[in-house]
Amino acid sequence: MRDKDPALRRNAPRLALHVPEPAFRPGDTPDFSSVQVPAAGAASRPDTTAAAAETHPLATQLVRVLGEDNQAVGPWDPKLAPDTLRKMLRDMVTVRIFDDRMYRSQRQGKTSFYMKCTGEEAIAVSAQTALDRDDMHFPTYRQQGLLVARGYPLTEMMNQIYSNRGDKLKGRQLPIMYSDKAHGFFSISGNLATQFPQAVGWAMASAIKGDSRIAMGWVGDGATAEGDFHSALTFAAVYNAPVILAVVNNQWAISSFSGIAGAERATFAQRAVGYGIAALRVDGNDALAVYAVVNWAAERARANGGPALIEFFTYRAEGHSTSDDPSGYRPTNEAKLWPLGDPIERLKAHLLAIGEWDEERHTAMTAECDAAVRAAQKESEKLGILPEQGKDDIGSVFTDVYADVPWHLAEQREKALAEGAD
Amino acid sequence: MPTMNMIQALNDAHKVTMRADDDIVVFGEDIGYFGGVFRVTEGLQKEFGKTRVFDAPISEGGIVSTAVGMAAYGLKPVIEIQFADYIYPGYDQIVSEVAKMRYRTAAEWTMPMVIRTPYGGGIFGGQTHSQSPESLFTHIAGLKVVIPSTPYDAKGLLIAAIEDPDPVIFFEPKRIYNGPFDGHHDRPVKPWSKHPASEVPEGHYTIPIGKASVVREGEDLTVLAYGTMVHVALAAVEEQGIDAEVIDLRTLVPLDLETIEQSVKKTGRCLVAHEAPRTSGFGAELVALVQERCFYHLEAPVERVSGWDTPYPHAYEWAYFPGPKRIKTALGKVMAD
Numbered sequence: 125m126r127d128k129d130p131a132l133r134r135n136a137p138r139l140a141l142h143v144p145e146p147a148f149r150p151g152d153t154p155d156f157s158s159v160q161v162p163a164a165g166a167a168s169r170p171d172t173t174a175a176a177a178e179t180h181p182l183a184t185q186l187v188r189v190l191g192e193d194n195q196a197v198g199p200w201d202p203k204l205a206p207d208t209l210r211k212m213l214r215d216m217v218t219v220r221i222f223d224d225r226m227y228r229s230q231r232q233g234k235t236s237f238y239m240k241c242t243g244e245e246a247i248a249v250s251a252q253t254a255l256d257r258d259d260m261h262f263p264t265y266r267q268q269g270l271l272v273a274r275g276y277p278l279t280e281m282m283n284q285i286y287s288n289r290g291d292k293l294k295g296r297q298l299p300i301m302y303s304d305k306a307h308g309f310f311s312i313s314g315n316l317a318t319q320f321p322q323a324v325g326w327a328m329a330s331a332i333k334g335d336s337r338i339a340m341g342w343v344g345d346g347a348t349a350e351g352d353f354h355s356a357l358t359f360a361a362v363y364n365a366p367v368i369l370a371v372v373n374n375q376w377a378i379s380s381f382s383g384i385a386g387a388e389r390a391t392f393a394q395r396a397v398g399y400g401i402a403a404l405r406v407d408g409n410d411a412l413a414v415y416a417v418v419n420w421a422a423e424r425a426r427a428n429g430g431p432a433l434i435e436f437f438t439y440r441a442e443g444h445s446t447s448d449d450p451s452g453y454r455p456t457n458e459a460k461l462w463p464l465g466d467p468i469e470r471l472k473a474h475l476l477a478i479g480e481w482d483e484e485r486h487t488a489m490t491a492e493c494d495a496a497v498r499a500a501q502k503e504s505e506k507l508g509i510l511p512e513q514g515k516d517d518i519g520s521v522f523t524d525v526y527a528d529v530p531w532h533l534a535e536q537r538e539k540a541l542a543e544g545a546d
Numbered sequence: 547m548p549t550m551n552m553i554q555a556l557n558d559a560h561k562v563t564m565r566a567d568d569d570i571v572v573f574g575e576d577i578g579y580f581g582g583v584f585r586v587t588e589g590l591q592k593e594f595g596k597t598r599v600f601d602a603p604i605s606e607g608g609i610v611s612t613a614v615g616m617a618a619y620g621l622k623p624v625i626e627i628q629f630a631d632y633i634y635p636g637y638d639q640i641v642s643e644v645a646k647m648r649y650r651t652a653a654e655w656t657m658p659m660v661i662r663t664p665y666g667g668g669i670f671g672g673q674t675h676s677q678s679p680e681s682l683f684t685h686i687a688g689l690k691v692v693i694p695s696t697p698y699d700a701k702g703l704l705i706a707a708i709e710d711p712d713p714v715i716f717f718e719p720k721r722i723y724n725g726p727f728d729g730h731h732d733r734p735v736k737p738w739s740k741h742p743a744s745e746v747p748e749g750h751y752t753i754p755i756g757k758a759s760v761v762r763e764g765e766d767l768t769v770l771a772y773g774t775m776v777h778v779a780l781a782a783v784e785e786q787g788i789d790a791e792v793i794d795l796r797t798l799v800p801l802d803l804e805t806i807e808q809s810v811k812k813t814g815r816c817l818v819a820h821e822a823p824r825t826s827g828f829g830a831e832l833v834a835l836v837q838e839r840c841f842y843h844l845e846a847p848v849e850r851v852s853g854w855d856t857p858y859p860h861a862y863e864w865a866y867f868p869g870p871k872r873i874k875t876a877l878g879k880v881m882a883d
Contacts, residue, residue, distance in 0.1 A: 214822045231701065233554060250752035260618075260619075262615070291584045292652060292654070293650065293651060293652050293654075294652045296649060296650055296652065297650050300649070302702050303650070303654055304654075305654055305655065310618060310655070311647065311650055311651045311654070311655055313643060313650075314644060315638060315642040316644070318611065318614075318638065318639060318643050320611075320644060321607070321608055321611035321612055321615070322611050322612070322614045322618065322643070323615060323618075324611075324612055325611060325612030325613060325615020325616045325618070326615035326616065326619045327615070328612060328615070328616060329571075329615065329616040329619035329620070329621045330619060331597075332571060332597045332598070332616075332621065333619075333621075337651055339615070351607050351635065352611060352638075352639075354605075354609060355605050355607045355608030355611055355612075356608075356611075357603055358603050358608055359602075359603065359605070359608050362603055513798055524648050524649045524652055524653045525648070525649050525687050525688050526648070526688065526690070526711075526800075527648070527653075527656070527711040527712055530756070530799075530800035531800065531803065532800065532801070532803075
């Protein structure tokens with residue numbers, strides 16, 4: 125220790141706290157020319173058995189497959205069959221229509237809350253397409269595409285959103301906090317990042333049992349700051365868990381830009397480097413690239429190659445939720461100017477470019493998706509909407525706290541039933 | 547019948563259950579090869595292998611959260627948090643995830659797991675190895691909270707906890723791991739072998755969760771205690787020459803209120819004793835319940851003996867610990883009114 129007279133430091137610069145600030149605020153004209161967008165096909169593709177360190181240069185690049193000419197190019201081209209591409213497009217379109225309908229439902233007072241994933245549809249849909257049916261996701265609230273792509277009934281999703289009589293969660297969870305074991309979708313928590321190390325635990329269990337299933341954990345850019353994120357990486361690395369750890373970097377955590385989570389200093393994929401975990405960074409609006417990297421990580425995990433951290437670089441085109449108005453903190457035209465474009469338009473353009481799609485079919489498919497969402501909504505609303513709920517079965521409030529109802533809950537149930545819900 | 551201390555009894559409970567159920571996995575800091583800092587998991591890795599019994603990184607949040615994932619998969623984790631004072635990094639996972647999973651998923655996902663953790667003072671552990679945080683868990687819907695006070699109960703309760711379909715926070719009173727403690731810290735430690743509850747049957751048996759035990763029958767007043775304080779209270783009433791009924795709660799949630807109510811209605815007086823700080827301690831809940839149920843049978847206000855509302859002071863351990871003197875003063879007060 126140096127016992128210097130503090131007066132000797134009087135000529136030293138004053139310490140200054142750096143508080144990150146996004147480049148653009150409301151009223152500014154966004155200019156994304158500083159966002160590095162490497163050419164499609166430029167990123168190398170290590171073998172899935174490669175040492176983690178071989179992937180680390182990719183942590184600062186961007187895996188992209190769809191080129192300016194809308195053709196798939198480079199070593200990451202997953203060479204998917206046109207039917208698969210069309211199914212992905214259909215699922216993405218369904219998600220967007222679903223989001224719009226449910227957003228409107230919330231505005232009409234039919235439910236309390238909704239969250240869209242506009243601009244991020246390719247991520248969940250393509251990731252789901254790349255995994256097997258019995259793998260397990262530990263999602264955040266913006267991966268509704270996982271359920272849609274796995275064929276979970278839209279009516280079931282809406283029943284949960286309306287907390288109605290058909291809601292399998294008995295009206296206990298905030299809208300969109302889905303849960304469905306059979307469709308590989310773990311219960312969503314509002315406490316962010318909690319699911320990330322849980323995914324690692326599930327994967328560890330699969331390895332303990334000598335199973336072949338893998339897990340995929342999801343987190344947003346903002347919640348990478350949680351301790352749970354680091355627990356997840358530590359445990360995944362220590363036990364070489366068969367897990368894919370996904371960071372969806374959509375640039376915004378409610379009103380805080382990614383710099384508040386550390387993005388000014390390093391990419392989110394680079395967090396993997398210090399843990400010795402494989403790292404990939406991918407254009408999240410490129411459905412083919414998303415498929416390719418998830419498929420790579422799945423192959424690696426299933427062969428006991430260990431975990432991979434994938435950063436999906438994207439942009440949250442809408443507000444955080446129905447309770448958020450982004451015009452209060454960012455320019456309203458940012459989404460339109462985002463250099464990586466719209467994932468649905470890009471996949472559609474690719475199908476058109478390879479001669480596997482046309483405008484008529486697209487219009488017809490969109491109409492079909494729209495009709496399916498409307499039909500599901502009609503079906504679901506027959507079972508009720510939120511304002512009508514909360515009266516019929518007050519006793520249900522006291523079940524499932526424990527496997528059996530203990531005496532103190534039985535007593536409280538009697539009181540609650542006598543009181544009613546008025 | 548073999549004689550065991552509490553550590554051996556807990557160890558045996560692991561072995562009995564793990565032999566019967568391949569889905570039980572045990573992990574925590576230093577619990578693998580070494581067998582844990584208090585040796586509760588000694589020999590488990592050797593018998594059950596490294597994939598069922600393993601060391602965890604120093605990350606209580608990681609230990610609890612990965613246990614959640616394992617329970618979601620279908621395993622039954624029995625995890626150790628090295629000291630209850632270290633449990634807080636895992637608190638969010640316990641409160642928001644473990645406790646609420648059955649409810650929020652309408653029982654689609656459940657969290658059968660046991661979180662074992664040594665708690666309490668009297669070992670010169672300072673403020674980070676002496677705490678009694680049980681009321682932070684009794685307040686959380688969806689958790690069961692169990693605290694044994696003898697080797698016999700420890701084994702039976704741990705087996706019951708492991709076999710329970712719901713998550714159990716299992717607090718182990720570390721001051722009495724090796725022998726019952728009468729609160730006189732200046733006297734030699736008595737080993738468990740001299741205590742009848744050190745006779746622990748081999749094999750499988752359970753002590754039901756939610757059932758208290760009347761460890762001393764009496765007529766003059768009812769003492770409610772758990773963990774180390776059961777033994778401190780027993781010694782104090784004997785020394786005071788009071789014919790007290792001493793109840794070892796064994797489970798805090800769900801509480802055996804019936805046994806408490808019967809006793810207080812019989813004696814008309816009640817004293818509650820715990821090591822944890824006073825304000826919002828579990829004693830406050832007990833006092834409230836006793837006055838709700840037994841008000842017209844009470845002949846004196848219910849007394850609380852507890853730790854002080856301060857952090858646990860290292861050198862002043864015995865000024866903090868609710869020992870014989872504090873209990874006797876309170877006993878005198880309840881009996882005088």
